[in-house]
Amino acid sequence: MTRTVAVHLTVNGAAATISVEPRTTLTDALRNELRLTGTHLGCEHGVCGACTVIVDGAAVRSCLMLAVQAEGRDVRTVESLGDAAHLGPLQLAFRKHHALQCGFCTPGILTTAHALLSEEPDADEDRIRDVISGNLCRCTGYIPIVAAIMEARSAYLGVQAEAAQ
Amino acid sequence: MNNVSQLLVGHPVERMEDARFLSGSGLFVDDLERDGMLHAAILRSSIAHADIVSIDTSAALRMPGVHAVITAADIGGEIPVIPLRLAPLPEFEPFRQPVIAADKVRYVGEPIAVVVADSRAIAEDALEAIDVQFEALSAVTGRGATEDALFACADDNVSLRYSAGFGDADAAFANADYVRTERFSVQRHTALPMETRGLLAEWDSSSARLIVTGATKVTFYNRRALAKMLDLGQDDIDLIEIDVGGGFGVRGEFYPEDFLIPFAARKLARPVKWIEDRREHLMAINHSRDVACELSIACRSDGTMLGLRGAVFSDMGAYIRTNGGVVPAKAAQFLPGPYRIPNVSVSVETFMTSKTPVGTYRGPGRFEANFFRERLIDMVALDLGIDVAEIRRKNLITEAELPYPIDGLVPYEGPTSYDTGNYVEVFERALLEIGWRDKCHLQGRLIDGVRHGIGLGCFVESGGAGPKENAALTLERDGSLTIAVGSSVLGQGLETVLGQIAADTLSIPFDRIRVLHGSTTLLDEGFGTYHSRAVVMGGSAVLDAAKKLREKILEQAANHLGRPNSELTIADQHVVAANGASVSLAALATEQVLSADGTFANTTRTYSYGTHAAHVTVDPRTGRVEILDYVAVEDVGRAINPAIVHGQAIGAIVQGLGGVFFDHLVYDEEAQLLNASLADYLVPTASDFPRLRAVTLELRPSLTNPLGAKGAGEGGIVAVAAATANAVAAALTPLGVEIHHLPLTPPRLWRLIKDARDRTPTAA
Numbered sequence: 066m067t068r069t070v071a072v073h074l075t076v077n078g079a080a081a082t083i084s085v086e087p088r089t090t091l092t093d094a095l096r097n098e099l100r101l102t103g104t105h106l107g108c109e110h111g112v113c114g115a116c117t118v119i120v121d122g123a124a125v126r127s128c129l130m131l132a133v134q135a136e137g138r139d140v141r142t143v144e145s146l147g148d149a150a151h152l153g154p155l156q157l158a159f160r161k162h163h164a165l166q167c168g169f170c171t172p173g174i175l176t177t178a179h180a181l182l183s184e185e186p187d188a189d190e191d192r193i194r195d196v197i198s199g200n201l202c203r204c205t206g207y208i209p210i211v212a213a214i215m216e217a218r219s220a221y222l223g224v225q226a227e228a229a230q
Numbered sequence: 231m232n233n234v235s236q237l238l239v240g241h242p243v244e245r246m247e248d249a250r251f252l253s254g255s256g257l258f259v260d261d262l263e264r265d266g267m268l269h270a271a272i273l274r275s276s277i278a279h280a281d282i283v284s285i286d287t288s289a290a291l292r293m294p295g296v297h298a299v300i301t302a303a304d305i306g307g308e309i310p311v312i313p314l315r316l317a318p319l320p321e322f323e324p325f326r327q328p329v330i331a332a333d334k335v336r337y338v339g340e341p342i343a344v345v346v347a348d349s350r351a352i353a354e355d356a357l358e359a360i361d362v363q364f365e366a367l368s369a370v371t372g373r374g375a376t377e378d379a380l381f382a383c384a385d386d387n388v389s390l391r392y393s394a395g396f397g398d399a400d401a402a403f404a405n406a407d408y409v410r411t412e413r414f415s416v417q418r419h420t421a422l423p424m425e426t427r428g429l430l431a432e433w434d435s436s437s438a439r440l441i442v443t444g445a446t447k448v449t450f451y452n453r454r455a456l457a458k459m460l461d462l463g464q465d466d467i468d469l470i471e472i473d474v475g476g477g478f479g480v481r482g483e484f485y486p487e488d489f490l491i492p493f494a495a496r497k498l499a500r501p502v503k504w505i506e507d508r509r510e511h512l513m514a515i516n517h518s519r520d521v522a523c524e525l526s527i528a529c530r531s532d533g534t535m536l537g538l539r540g541a542v543f544s545d546m547g548a549y550i551r552t553n554g555g556v557v558p559a560k561a562a563q564f565l566p567g568p569y570r571i572p573n574v575s576v577s578v579e580t581f582m583t584s585k586t587p588v589g590t591y592r593g594p595g596r597f598e599a600n601f602f603r604e605r606l607i608d609m610v611a612l613d614l615g616i617d618v619a620e621i622r623r624k625n626l627i628t629e630a631e632l633p634y635p636i637d638g639l640v641p642y643e644g645p646t647s648y649d650t651g652n653y654v655e656v657f658e659r660a661l662l663e664i665g666w667r668d669k670c671h672l673q674g675r676l677i678d679g680v681r682h683g684i685g686l687g688c689f690v691e692s693g694g695a696g697p698k699e700n701a702a703l704t705l706e707r708d709g710s711l712t713i714a715v716g717s718s719v720l721g722q723g724l725e726t727v728l729g730q731i732a733a734d735t736l737s738i739p740f741d742r743i744r745v746l747h748g749s750t751t752l753l754d755e756g757f758g759t760y761h762s763r764a765v766v767m768g769g770s771a772v773l774d775a776a777k778k779l780r781e782k783i784l785e786q787a788a789n790h791l792g793r794p795n796s797e798l799t800i801a802d803q804h805v806v807a808a809n810g811a812s813v814s815l816a817a818l819a820t821e822q823v824l825s826a827d828g829t830f831a832n833t834t835r836t837y838s839y840g841t842h843a844a845h846v847t848v849d850p851r852t853g854r855v856e857i858l859d860y861v862a863v864e865d866v867g868r869a870i871n872p873a874i875v876h877g878q879a880i881g882a883i884v885q886g887l888g889g890v891f892f893d894h895l896v897y898d899e900e901a902q903l904l905n906a907s908l909a910d911y912l913v914p915t916a917s918d919f920p921r922l923r924a925v926t927l928e929l930r931p932s933l934t935n936p937l938g939a940k941g942a943g944e945g946g947i948v949a950v951a952a953a954t955a956n957a958v959a960a961a962l963t964p965l966g967v968e969i970h971h972l973p974l975t976p977p978r979l980w981r982l983i984k985d986a987r988d989r990t991p992t993a994a
């Protein structure tokens with residue numbers, strides 16, 4: 066008999082309740098219980114960043130977090146950044162700069178970049194490189210990824226200015 | 231509203247696949263769920279070389295949620311072996327891999343049992359309850375005979391030896407002013423796509439049909455192989471390709487799991503999913519490179535190359551898998567490179583060890599061969615007092631000498647020639663880009679504590695080989711176009727490229743085109759994606775189909791409009807006559823099925839070529855290398871989508887730099903893989919190589935295909951070790967350091983610097 070625990074959290078703005086085994090990671094809960102399959106697993110040991118989601122505003126490796134630890138938290142996944150017909154500013158910049166090829170690493174990089182630019186919309190190139198160096202991509206060589214994030218900054222600066230008013 | 235008047239081929243069109251990947255709605259194999267689906271996990275050998283005495287699965291089988299534990303005993307009859315897909319030499323047959331170990335294991339990671347359970351967690355728990363008794367044998371970690379040979383038929387562990395060549399190398403060496411011999415090696419590493427492998431197999435007992443999703447690269451070949459092993463008809467199996475998280479040569483070959491998971495699904499009559507974890511990926515997917523070479527060159531004292539001799543030694547790991555001996559064969563074939571060397575002799579020895587089997591990884595054999603040769607050329611230049619650019623310029627094959635035959639370097643392949651190109655022009659362009667004239671005085675100079683070096687590497691690279699590819703185009707009833715192609719898509723943007731080709735020929739807007747690829751359901755026959763052939767072969771097949779479909783559409787419209795074909799054009803999703811009358815594509819497709827099949831057959835290889843140049847600094851106190859500037863110049867014949875080609879080139883350079891500085895599968899003397907995690911197996915990150923450039927030229931189109939395209943996926947990687955190692959060597963030349971072996975890790979460079987200092991204590 067496997068014991069399950071109910072977890073109440075907010076996912077992409079909507080309240081959700083899931084019932085999981087205590088050992089279930091947040092990635093597995095998002096993918097299997099909530100069918101949010103945009104969050105990917107590349108290593109399951111915290112190195113590649115493919116599983117990155119945003120928990121209470123901070124980029125978090127969901128393979129290293131248990132679902133039960135998300136109780137009461139606000140979780141955002143790549144699916145919250147814009148759907149295929151309405152891409153958000155980061156997504157548009159990625160497309161323009163060919164910042165993805167196979168697309169497997171992309172959700173984790175987008176969430177990492179979104180968390181960064183939401184906090185620091187004026188991050189410079191070095192800072193962006195530094196933060197993104199926690200995400201592995203085997204296709205692009207990273208150069209177009211950094212260029213895309215640099216370009217998307219203006220949209221986040223606007224948001225921050227608005228929020229300040 | 232529509233931009234069909236503007237041609238798309240040759241433009242950096244945004245990719246049609248991006249929106250789904252960016253929004254998290256791509257569909258990768260682990261995203262699939264089925265009713266009643268079970269999960270598989272694989273027990274892999276924990277020791278390198280052993281006889282299996284017994285396997286006790288009873289405790290695992292008793293665990294709640296476990297449905298089956300499959301071992302060799304459950305397969306029944308003879309255990310199927312993985313076939314040789316490329317160059318099936320009879321010599322390799324005894325070394326092929328059984329899909330599951332029966333009485334012997336030969337590498338850490340070899341499958342011994344498959345657990346199928348309600349969840350992956352339960353399956354993994356059950357692995358620990360399986361009791362395997364081994365009788366250990368001595369591990370084989372290098373070249374030469376061992377106490378316990380891996381295979382009874384080869385007590386020296388050698389699986390293949392051959393020699394080949396052209397001209398008279400012995401005479402050239404006997405008469406040369408100058409001869410030098412050196413030994414080089416490239417370490418074992420692998421491609422490491424970000425998505426690990428995975429399969430979902432579904433067996434329908436009522437129709438006795440099998441569907442396997444997660445297939446890629448060579449699905450039609452793999453279907454034939456699987457049908458034979460399962461004793462099914464080819465038509466009873468469908469291999470389905472969905473989104474794929476990178477391939478780079480390693481993914482999509484036929485692996486043991488490609489039999490085991492379908493076998494489990496049929497046995498249990500339930501859908502079975504298997505997703506490889508990263509640890510098993512590193513010990514199970516093909517490793518690559520791991521080639522050593524003893525290379526000799528004979529020259530006149532003015533640097534004119536007269537002869538080359540190369541002995542290639544290749545550690546194949548424990549079995550010969552689908553790629554046969556491609557890695558060492560290409561390492562030998564590309565030793566002469568783009569140079570006029572009239573007398574060449576090569577030899578190849580492949581030997582077996584207790585390590586994961588070797589297959590192809592982007593630029594197989596070329597990455598190695600270019601490193602060996604270009605390093606030796608720099609050593610020659612230093613000895614003879616000739617500038618490293620000058621010695622290359624002098625020996626590069628000129629355009630007037632093309633086509634230039636390089637027959638006979640692979641004994642089992644037919645004649646082949648470098649086709650079109652201007653090697654010298656591309657070389658000069660690379661010198662210009664890196665600023666050779668202004669910077670070459672920096673060679674070896676110590677500035678602010680670091681030494682500068684600039685290195686060059688020239689290459690020629692084959693791609694686009696046959697035999698054939700197929701495509702089928704259908705004009706749908708809503709006027710949109712569906713393209714089905716036998717080529718596989720592994721994340722390179724091929725959907726966009728094929729869409730561009732069809733859009734131009736049919737004047738159908740790009741956003742009205744859908745590309746289906748790879749799956750065996752689409753066409754009777756397909757050939758797949760390897761050897762940089764997807765655009766050359768698949769693109770040409772799409773072009774052929776598009777031209778035929780255009781004729782059909784016009785013919786149908788001609789009946790409608792009462793005007794001859796010659797007066798009709800397609801514009802704005804309508805066929806329009808010169809007199810202004812028109813009919814919509816949707817109306818035409820509703821009246822009658824409008825579709826066309828296209829094919830392209832070509833067995834002539836086309837050769838892309840180029841030069842890489844690197845400017846580095848090395849800190850002699852730490853052995854740390856920094857890339858200040860890097861440029862790869864390549865002539866790809868024709869770039870259908872320059873942004874995609876450029877992206878491939880930059881990505882390939884970074885992968886190559888990983889192979890130079892980081893990627894290394896390390897084994898100990900027991901043949902245990904020591905770094906089977908991403909924490910220990912290092913690859914480049916965003917902060918490692920920020921300054922790289924790729925210049926893609928379209929100087930000389932290929933004549934082998936109507937698009938004029940040459941392979942473009944590999945040119946970015948094949949000369950990276952050559953140029954980078956030459957730059958590092960140039961920086962350290964004043965210290966008396968020579969570079970022969972990869973990877974160039976800081977501790978290794980530091981050690982070389984220290985050893986050189988110990989030899990000559992006066993060098994600073």
Ligand code: FES
Nearest residue numbers: 107109113114128
């Ligand atoms: S899957 Fe979480 S960091 Fe790799």
Ligand code: FES
Nearest residue numbers: 166170202203204
């Ligand atoms: S786009 Fe393929 S891993 Fe990043």
